[in-house]
Amino acid sequence: MSMYQDDTAYSAETDALPLTDRIQYDADFENLSRWIDGRLAGDGVLEWHVVLADDDAANRMVLGSLLEKSGLKVTWAADGREAVNAVEEHPVDMVLLDINMPVMDGLEAARTIRALDIPKADIPLVAITSDVSPMRLAEMREAGFDVCMEKPVRRDALFRIILGTLSRRVAA
Amino acid sequence: MTDNPGSPVDQQVLAGLEADTSRDLIPELIGIFLKTADERASQIHSSLKAGNLEQVAAEAHALKSSSATFGAIEVRRISADLEIAGKNSDHAGAAQLSDALTGALEEARQALADYISNIPD
Numbered sequence: 001m002s003m004y005q006d007d008t009a010y011s012a013e014t015d016a017l018p019l020t021d022r023i024q025y026d027a028d029f030e031n032l033s034r035w036i037d038g039r040l041a042g043d044g045v046l047e048w049h050v051v052l053a054d055d056d057a058a059n060r061m062v063l064g065s066l067l068e069k070s071g072l073k074v075t076w077a078a079d080g081r082e083a084v085n086a087v088e089e090h091p092v093d094m095v096l097l098d099i100n101m102p103v104m105d106g107l108e109a110a111r112t113i114r115a116l117d118i119p120k121a122d123i124p125l126v127a128i129t130s131d132v133s134p135m136r137l138a139e140m141r142e143a144g145f146d147v148c149m150e151k152p153v154r155r156d157a158l159f160r161i162i163l164g165t166l167s168r169r170v171a172a
Numbered sequence: 173m174t175d176n177p178g179s180p181v182d183q184q185v186l187a188g189l190e191a192d193t194s195r196d197l198i199p200e201l202i203g204i205f206l207k208t209a210d211e212r213a214s215q216i217h218s219s220l221k222a223g224n225l226e227q228v229a230a231e232a233h234a235l236k237s238s239s240a241t242f243g244a245i246e247v248r249r250i251s252a253d254l255e256i257a258g259k260n261s262d263h264a265g266a267a268q269l270s271d272a273l274t275g276a277l278e279e280a281r282q283a284l285a286d287y288i289s290n291i292p293d
Contacts, residue, residue: 055234056208056234056237056238057204057207057208058201058204058205058208058209058238058241058242059237059238059241061200061201061204062189062192062193062201062241065193065194065197065201066192066193069193069194100230100233100234129237130233130236130237130240131233151237151240151241152185152237152240152241154188154192155191155192
């Protein structure tokens, strides 16, 4: 069976467009929130490391701020090359990639990460873009993205994806 | 949808942004948005003069995205049209939209300044 879904099913609850069946967007968010609050009540960090790549400084600041505010460790990247470098050099739990970026775009960055050795090749990849045309979604699927989120992204929607996926990976 | 119909900025989007990040951070975020938006608008004008419509489309795409994040409705609408004009190699249409973008950015700048000045201490 293909790892990819045949059709892109829009999830209204998360504003997410799943591209594979690896991303969890149906997590029990109330229980998850309690679990997260418990973790944050300790030392205020979740011990998860997310790489965020967007060439637009304003978008990068908005997303990075809301991720850090929520206790995640964030490595900021201005293009796909910097994101790939961060993945190669550090343990990373998830990568959020804009698609249209200079130097190396998000599609090429996703392909490069998927070509790395396991376990880095297996990192969940989230595309964050304003172009969700069918052609672009097909390109994202081919490049190895797990899910696409349309800009502007709200915190709750993004966290449903991040927490649902990473908490299950920890539990696995 | 805006709380203030006719406003160049969607107040609900800004309120959501404030809730997702922090009230203290909003002036800095808006400042970064306006700076990068000015740079992209300038790049659009110069790319248009150079006849590089592919670059016009790329810059307009980026501006469409960031203006949506900050609720700058009219800037977003013009950027989206500009991206299409660039992709279609429609130089005349892109030139008209590029001029309109300058005015829309100024209106957004004023509305965003008003928003910042109304943030309670």
